[in-house]
Amino acid sequence: MEFTGAQALVKSLEMQEVEVMFGLPGGAILPVYDPIIDSPIRHILVRHEQGAGHMAEGYAQATGRPGVAMVTSGPAATNIVTALADAYMDSIPLVCITGQVATSAIGTDAFQETDTTGITLGVTKHNWLVTDAADIPRIVREAFHIATTGRPGPVLIDFPKDVANSSMEWYWPDDVDLPGYQPASHPDPEAIRAAASLVLAAERPVIYAGGGILKSRASEALRQLVYLTGIPVVTTLMARGSFPDSHPLCLGMPGMHGNYTAVTAMQKADLLVALGSRFDDRVTGKVSAFAPGAKVVHVDIDKAEIGKVRRPEVGVVADCRLAVEALVEAITASGPLDNNRLAPWIATLRRWQAEYPCTYDRSGSESPGTTAGASRRPTLKPQFVIESLRASTPADTILVSGVGQHQMWASQYWSFEYPNTWINSGGLGTMGFAVPAAIGAKVGRPDRMVWAVDGDGCFQMTAQELATATAERVPVKIAILNNAYLGMVRQWQHMFYEERYSEVYLSPDLPDYVGWAESMGCIGLRVESPEEVIPAIEKANEVDDRPVVIDFRTDSMEQVFPMVPAGASNDDIVTYQSQSALRQGAQQ
């Protein structure tokens, strides 16, 4: 059957079982938008191309399926680069299609021409410039294969207008032929045996679980490994929810704003079992001082991660789930384990947990109105908002966040019980991620409640997509922790720039967030004191036909603790407790 290039592209997406795509049309991609009308694929019309990219990311993270975005050439392509870079950092499978000027016009500085494949070279796993319509089915097939296998990531297909308008004889390739692409899958049995013997010999082991656990669907395997060995687990920012926070051996998040026990357990460990994690600088702090006494087993599907930052004693290049399953098998085969062998280590961890819990000043929240004089309203702590949200929503609620203080509080104070219930911008730190990513997540999982926790700075970067959510009837819920500042920047200026605050004040009232929400067809609520928090959340939870935005007026002075200052050793962690002691010392 003869197809136009545009029809072949849409048909190829259908063959890949794409159910939804996020996009915005324009000149060069116009031919493809015509067959979209007749396609069963749902198209969500965004208000800005960056939004399309983040929606596709949110969709991918909530569903485990590749997200698809389609935009035109030139400025549309450059607008989506941020989302590609974000997906590249966090290994999110994304297929992005960009329009391009006609092949005859490429290189002539034509209207809305950019070198899209050149620009995106460093932020995609691979990209293609289609020059012949006959290549379309092959390229689309390769694109989905590369995006979703091995270490997942974004790919981009640049699609010139004349190729879209030319014709081809339809076919669908049976397979992909990529001689240079053979992603790892099964672990080397020898490496697994070596890893197992390190695990069995360790006295202070810690499992350092990263995003690879979620990508490889290894949560159940991880749970078996922990059940078998009794080894405690830290879950990185990208792995929150891969192992339930309620599990007694879950120590929570490590890293710059990780809790004391998770950070210190790694520092004092004699073995780190790194599973799909990449020794990111936000986790290690000063690398030379990171976990100095630990041997390392490093499992990753990407060979380049093994030894990139820290040279492991045992490197396992494999799919994380297969590797963990093989490890379970090898340890089981070695005979029964002494249940008490880790008792002293666990006792030490329990002591740290009791001594240095992740906490904040709850006096205003626990007895609202009584802590201060009648004239002073009790301040609303952002952590209290997160805890209240957690207590008032279903256990499988999907939580999405932007980047900054609110993100860290969300990770610290939310209790994650299920995989793929936490969606955030980890590696790139993209402000403005939350609103569009939440929309994408809700599109992919309409059965789940989806809440975004956002900062007021982040919200203003992409909140025009609330119009998209309303128009497409995607009932997301947004909790703005409005502290009137670029809070994390303010915190660094407070701690490292002698409280010289430079360009961080935003005002709590500009814009009027309730007015913004209402103008975009959402319900807008404002919360100013602790006793209003739960009723507002309950009201939002009842709404299922449109988005809800709650403007929580939180304490501007609140800071994220614990904190390891950038470039410092994780041994120099600053905790809330040590900060309070300092403050008390100053008052005496």
Added chain:
Amino acid sequence: MSPDQGRYGPRHRLLSVLVENKAGVLARVAGLFSRRGYNIYSLAVAPTDNERFSRISIVVDVESSPLEQVVAQLDKLINVVEISELHPDEAREAELLLVSVSADAGQRSQVIQLVGVFGGRIVDVGHDALTVMVAGAPEVIDDFEDLMRPYGIAGLQRTGRIALPKLTERFSASGAAAPAADIA
């Protein structure tokens, strides 16, 4: 490129990289090096006998990053099919040099004699200059370049080294040098 850091030495390692002969492959390889802060000392690219593939010979400066990390990152490029490191004592290496040398009537015969010693060819003749082509092991090319320098070099171009593993039984001298071509 960092020509000021001296000739091929212990910090330089030679990678032979088989790539799919597709548009933009050289940009992907070069982009990876620049993005991750790796240094290329020299680079030569040309198609192989199989038109589907090209071979890139890269001399990498391993001072800034360990070779295994460079190789692992290169291997992630979809169009990179195979990477092998060629140790100098296990490879036949060659390079091609074109050089225009000042050679007036008084010096011309000396230059022509040296070209003959190095098995080179005179490819262009001017009133007071010659352009010479020499192919051979990179060290030999270095020596020839040094010998020409006192006469006055007006222009010089080297291809960068290319290499293949040594054959165990016999060595075919043919095809030891080939000009670089841009496949991107």
